[in-house]
Amino acid sequence: xxxxxxxxxxxxxxxxxxxxxxxxxxxxxxxxxxxxxxxxxxxxxxxxxxxxxxxxxxxxxxxxxxxxxxxxxxxxxxxxxxxxxxxxxxxxxxxxxxxxxxxxxxxxxxxxxxxxxxxxxxxxxxxxxxxxxxxxxxxxxxxxxxxxxxxxxxxxxxxxxxxxxxxxxxxxxxxxxxxxxxxxxxxxxxxxxxxxxxxxxxxxxxxxxxxxxxxxxxxxxxxxxxxxxxxxxxxxxxxxxxxxxxxxxxxxxxxxxxxxxxxxxxxxxxxxxxxxxxxxxxxxxxxxxxxxxxxxxxxxxxxxxxxxxxxxxxxxxxxxxxxxxxxxxxxxxxxxxxxxxxxxxxxxxxxxxxxxxxxxxxxxxxxxxxxxxxxxxxxxxxxxxxxxxxxxxxxxxxxxxxx
Amino acid sequence: xxxxxxxxxxxxxxxxxxxxxxxxxxxxxxxxxxxxxxxxxxxxxxxxxxxxxxxxxxxxxxxxxxxxxxxxxxxxxxxxxxxxxxxxxxxxxxxxxxxxxxxxxxxxxxxxxxxxxxxxxxxxxxxxxxxxxxxxxxxxxxxxxxxxxxxxxxxxxxxxxxxxxxxxxxxxxxxxxxxxxxxxxxxxxxxxxxxxxxxxxxxxxxxxxxxxxxxxxxxxxxxxxxxxxxxxxxxxxxxxxxxxxxxxxxxxxxxxxxxxxxxxxxxxxxxxxxxxxxxxxxxxxxxxxxxxxxxxxxxxxxxxxxxxxxxxxxxxxxxxxxxxxxxxxxxxxxxxxxxxxxxxxxxxxxxxxxxxxxxxxxxxxxxxxxxxxxxxxxxxxxxxxxxxxxxxxxxxxxxxxxx
Numbered sequence: 001x002x003x004x005x006x007x008x009x010x011x012x013x014x015x016x017x018x019x020x021x022x023x024x025x026x027x028x029x030x031x032x033x034x035x036x037x038x039x040x041x042x043x044x045x046x047x048x049x050x051x052x053x054x055x056x057x058x059x060x061x062x063x064x065x066x067x068x069x070x071x072x073x074x075x076x077x078x079x080x081x082x083x084x085x086x087x088x089x090x091x092x093x094x095x096x097x098x099x100x101x102x103x104x105x106x107x108x109x110x111x112x113x114x115x116x117x118x119x120x121x122x123x124x125x126x127x128x129x130x131x132x133x134x135x136x137x138x139x140x141x142x143x144x145x146x147x148x149x150x151x152x153x154x155x156x157x158x159x160x161x162x163x164x165x166x167x168x169x170x171x172x173x174x175x176x177x178x179x180x181x182x183x184x185x186x187x188x189x190x191x192x193x194x195x196x197x198x199x200x201x202x203x204x205x206x207x208x209x210x211x212x213x214x215x216x217x218x219x220x221x222x223x224x225x226x227x228x229x230x231x232x233x234x235x236x237x238x239x240x241x242x243x244x245x246x247x248x249x250x251x252x253x254x255x256x257x258x259x260x261x262x263x264x265x266x267x268x269x270x271x272x273x274x275x276x277x278x279x280x281x282x283x284x285x286x287x288x289x290x291x292x293x294x295x296x297x298x299x300x301x302x303x304x305x306x307x308x309x310x311x312x313x314x315x316x317x318x319x320x321x322x323x324x325x326x327x328x329x330x331x332x333x334x335x336x337x338x339x340x341x342x343x344x345x346x347x348x349x350x351x352x353x354x355x356x357x358x359x360x361x362x363x364x365x366x367x368x369x370x371x372x373x374x375x376x377x378x379x380x381x382x383x384x385x386x387x388x389x390x391x392x393x394x395x396x397x398x399x400x401x402x403x
Numbered sequence: 404x405x406x407x408x409x410x411x412x413x414x415x416x417x418x419x420x421x422x423x424x425x426x427x428x429x430x431x432x433x434x435x436x437x438x439x440x441x442x443x444x445x446x447x448x449x450x451x452x453x454x455x456x457x458x459x460x461x462x463x464x465x466x467x468x469x470x471x472x473x474x475x476x477x478x479x480x481x482x483x484x485x486x487x488x489x490x491x492x493x494x495x496x497x498x499x500x501x502x503x504x505x506x507x508x509x510x511x512x513x514x515x516x517x518x519x520x521x522x523x524x525x526x527x528x529x530x531x532x533x534x535x536x537x538x539x540x541x542x543x544x545x546x547x548x549x550x551x552x553x554x555x556x557x558x559x560x561x562x563x564x565x566x567x568x569x570x571x572x573x574x575x576x577x578x579x580x581x582x583x584x585x586x587x588x589x590x591x592x593x594x595x596x597x598x599x600x601x602x603x604x605x606x607x608x609x610x611x612x613x614x615x616x617x618x619x620x621x622x623x624x625x626x627x628x629x630x631x632x633x634x635x636x637x638x639x640x641x642x643x644x645x646x647x648x649x650x651x652x653x654x655x656x657x658x659x660x661x662x663x664x665x666x667x668x669x670x671x672x673x674x675x676x677x678x679x680x681x682x683x684x685x686x687x688x689x690x691x692x693x694x695x696x697x698x699x700x701x702x703x704x705x706x707x708x709x710x711x712x713x714x715x716x717x718x719x720x721x722x723x724x725x726x727x728x729x730x731x732x733x734x735x736x737x738x739x740x741x742x743x744x745x746x747x748x749x750x751x752x753x754x755x756x757x758x759x760x761x762x763x764x765x766x767x768x769x770x771x772x773x774x775x776x777x778x779x780x781x782x783x784x785x786x787x788x789x790x791x792x793x794x795x796x797x798x799x800x801x802x803x804x805x806x
Contacts, residue, residue: 062729320531322530329468348532354532
């Protein structure tokens, strides 16, 4: 039985990642962190990322977008000096007071760094609906600005909430460096729920081109991750371009390689988020070939990643592939009576009819950390999505999160 | 602080339920059950519901609709003699063989009852992607047909899968009797995932009017239940009208009361499904007043019921109301900066700004079995949805379901 393996993903053009440098090692970039004691006093929870140049950003599509997201999206693409981030409080659903607090955060940073408040982007993550403790935040910002010189690991650590591990990635591309780090593990779904990501490059890129590139890459990476189906109020992905390196435009011969390097970095961070799904024991990769467009294929792949029944079956090591078909059907995917389906390398459906499989082989295949689901349907689209499985650990973490 | 209590739901016109009769006690209706041993040999798993007359049905909107759903939807509304149901195997994703098996089931029933195969509707529930053991099913159908005379509790029990309890309801309305029973606890979401419901009335109702009424009531009851966000391949709700009682048309003075009685029965069954969510410890009722239409309001209410983060917070007894706002935002609900929100009777948001609340009071309020979430936004719509919370028990049940 031939496996479903003819998929032609953009992944074929992946650029190798490097560990030679991190976010703070890109020319023109530096960072500081501090403990403001927003949620607890035993960890840093404020980060200031300094990288004067241009910036682009993608923020949540939620209609309950937090005040910092609204502030940030109104200032990109454009000239940006720094980004301030706090963990422990999302400054979401905080009304007019929350909007004033965002502006104050930008002002504090601007005062300390000697730039304009409109050159400062703001990100927050944490509990919703609680006013920011601004006296603490102010002290944290002051300390972070005074302590510029933090390592990439320091800043990647300071933005975490329920994450188990830090997430960093870097690559060379088009003669430039690109580095990034991210947080996210729960509430992750298409559109980057409670996901924060920070990228920097030494390339000089015109703001509008940088914004378009970031949006395109986000669609295929961070927005293809699903942990639990909710989209957060605070998702933000920012790229800062310092201009210390090569000047790149869409017409540069190096542009495509630069774009691929950015894709590779974002893909790695997105997969790290899926792998770190709260309480997750498996990463689920769904590759779908077929349907009318890449967008339709991605939508279908995400629907599988999002299904709680698929997630729990995989957590239980159970090759209950009917739930994958059920998830595709619930997502209104057409043509399922011709579906070819492989799970963890095991062919289970050909043209919509079940293929007998060996239960012992299936149990062994499902014990691997990464479970690849491959679907083939008529059509020209190609889509990929990543998610985590759903374990009892997820429930424990989320039932107790706020308290 | 005035609570959000001005909601005017159709619930105001509820008809009192009765325990005086059940499905088999409606004139012209009788049923048989048998053990076919499809999944195990220690319980009945085949049901035949005999109620010659007219029938209407609503089946899953999944594009992976199981063969029995396709068979049933092609024969309603119209003259129907009986319904056959099996548990333990969904006959879904079974290809051409599955389609033949449905027809054989209808033929077996027709032979035994002396009607045409096209007067027999078919429902299946259970594992997906496994061929029906037709030799066993045939014997089960024969025994069930020979054993007509089962009680309502017998048939309600025989259709269960992971349900903890049977679900029955009945009411008088418009001079007629209406009785029903249902199964469903996991995979429940808008559009009735893995939900089977069977209604019978002694009224004589013209098929098209019966179909329209059933669809309208389903939208406001079974389709407003969400346990875990997946829509099943096999959902079916059938009403049989025997015509032994009053002749009712849309122009009858009794029609409205008949419709309200049907609504009351379906609402009771839908809420029983939500309460029996796999591993659930709370029932969550979301009432939303506002938005452009009842449909938009229901969509928003369902989004809250479906959110795993809302579900886990309520399971944990945590008044983390920000997750409710997050779920509304993720569902693209507009106007959230003017949201009024009460949870379990506690005002937490007014015009989008948080209201301080007493944590001890909140913990006490969230210890109740039913948690009511009330949302008010600008607009004329009214919507209600029911769901269960999400506990570690849910994960255990679903990780091990197939094996």
